[in-house]
Amino acid sequence: MKKYDVTGIGNALVDIEFKVQDQFFTDNGVEKGLMTLVDEERQNSLMGVINTAEAKKQAGGSAANSIVAVSQFGGKSFYNFRVANDELGHFYLQDLIDSGVAIAVEKDKLEAGVTGKCLVMVTEDSERTMNTFLGITQNFSVADVHESAIKDSKYLFIEGYLVTSQNGKDAMMYSKKIAEDTGAKVAMTFSDPAMVKYFKANFDDVIGSGVDLLFANEEEAMLFTGKETLAEAREEMKKFAEHFVITLGKNGAMIFDGDTFIDIEPYPTTAIDSNGAGDMFAGAFLYGITNGHSYASSGKLASMASSQIVSQFGPRLKREEAEAILERLKP
Template identity: 60%
Template sequence: MTKKYDVYGIGNALVDIDFEVSRDFITDHEIKKGLMTLVDEETQTRLIRAINPEESNRKSGGSAANTVMAVSQFGGKAFYSCKVADDEFGNFYLEDLADAGISTNLDGMKREEGITGKCLVMITDDADRTMNTFLGITTSLSTDEVSEDAIKESEYIYLEGYLVASPTAFEAMKLTKQLAEKHGVKTSITLSDPSIVEGFKGLFHEVIGNSVDLLFCNEEEALKFTDSSNINVAREELKKIAKRFVITQGKNGAMIFDGDTFVDIEPYEVNAVDTNGAGDMFAGAFLYGITNGHTYAGSGKLASLASSKIVSQYGPRLNMKAIKEIQNHTL
C-alpha cells in the first residue's frame, strides 16, 4: 500500500539567519568558533545588530527540517512535527514549509504566544560555521506535537537527535518511535552532534531501545556513541542497535551498512565554503532515494553529490536547478 508520506520528521523549528563574518568578529565577541552554542535572546539580538541585519539570509531550519526539506525538494512527500510561536518568524517558518509542499502538525492550528526559535549561523572564510542558537518556543516541543495519523501514513519516521536535550521533546521522540512501531512504520534517527552524543548517550540508548531500522551519524559521532577509537570497531558495534546505518566521513565520502554488506560511497571533489547542513542534506537525499525505489548504493551516491553541493555554497538549502542537475547526474 502506498503511503501518503515518505518521511515523517520531528525536530526543532528554527529560523536560520546566515551571515558571512570575519574571524576577528568571532574573536572580538568571544564566540566559540565552529561550535553550536545555546544563547539567550538578548545575546543573539546583540550579535545580529553588530553584524548587519540587512545582509542576512533567512530560511526555515532546524536539523530535521533541513532533512525533510531535502526529501520534498527531490520529489518526495514529507510531514514535519514542530513548534513555532504565533509571531512574525513563526509565520515565515510555516509559509516556507508550505511553499516546499511539506505538511505540518500546525496546519490550520492556533499557535501559542511566545518567541519562535532562531539560529544565527556565522560563516567564516575557512568554511567553518559557528552557530548561536536561541531555541525559544521549540524547547517546549512535546507529545502534543506528535501526529499519530501522519505517522501511520508514513514509510519512515526520522528523529532529530538534538531533541534528547529537552525533557518534553525526549518524550515526544519516544512516543513517535512507539507509534511508528505500532503501525509497522520504519524508524530512523540521527545522532546530530558529537557533544549531544557525549552528553546524552544514555537517552539515545533509551530512545533506540532494541534497534532502529536506520541510523545516521558522522564518524566522530559513531566513535563517541560506541566508545571506540577505531571506526571499524565502531561500525561493528552499531550493528547491535541499528539494522542499517550511514556513517558520513566528510571529504572521504561515506560508508553504508545495508543490512548485509558495507557499501563505500565515493566523495565528490569540491571547494568547501560552508559545511552547514551537509549531514542534514545527506540524510534527506538518502531517505528520498530509499523510499522511491533506489538502491542503498544509488541513494548514497545521490546523497554524496547533494551534500557536496551544499558545502560548496552558503546556506543549508539547494535551489531547484541544482536539485535537477543532481538527479540527472545520479538517477
C-alpha cells in the first residue's frame, strides 16, 4: 500500500491575485494574457501600484495548485519545492500544511534568499495575466527531491515550468527515473504554451520513451506535436504518453484512456477568473484515478471542479465545495 496518491515537484510561488482593468496593462507596460518572467525590481514596481489590501494570497505554482486539489478531495499528497527563509517562505510552508499536503521542508532549515511570487492580474473578461519572479525556486534541483516520497506514491506529477533551467530539467529527469525504477507512474503537465514553444527540446529529453499520463491544453498539444489539427495532434500524442488529457476550455476536454478517446462535457458556469482552472483539472483527475474512479468518471469530476474554479476568484476550492462535487458525482 502506497502512502501517497500523488507526489509533485514544481515551483513554489506565493500567488498574489488581484483584479485590474485593461488600462492597468497599458499604464504599466504589461502584456495581457501571458505568463511573463520578470526580475525582482520589475515585480516590486508593480507591487507598488496595486491595492495589496484587496489581493488574495495563497501558496501556489502550477503543480502546487494541483497537489492541493488532490488533498482537498480527500487524497494523500506530497510536494517537493524550495522557498527561502523569509515571511513569504514561512507563509508558504504553513499554507501547504493547513491544506493537508505532506512536506519535508523544515522552517528552521530554510536558507537565505527571496521566496518566489506570482502577480496574477484578473480582468473582467476572466482572463489571467501573470508576472512571475521565481526567486529561490529557480534553484530547485535534484537536492530538493525527496526520493522516499516518490517511491511511496502511486503517481509522480511533474510541472512543466521546471523545464526552463538545467537544474530544473535535471530534477525532472531524476524524479522520473526514481518513479520508473520503483513502480510509481509518471504524470506531467506542459504548464503553459510558451514552455512548449521555447523549450520543446528539453521536454523531448524529459519525456524520453514516454510518460504514463500527460496533461495539455489544445494549444500545447498542437505546438508539441507540430500538427495543424486537433485530430492529428491527438493521434501523435499517443507516441509520447500511454494516457493523456487535452483540455478544451469552455468545450470541456478529451481523454485518451489507452484504448479509446473519451469526450468530457463542460459544465455550465459563469467565468470570472480562469486562474488555476487547468491546475484544478489535473489535480481532480489525479485524485480520481488514484482513488478508484474510471478515466471517464475522473474526467467528469475534473470538469465539475474546474467549472467551479472559473466561477470564483482564486485557484482553490473550499473543502466543503470539493465534498459537494464528489457527492454530485455519485450515481
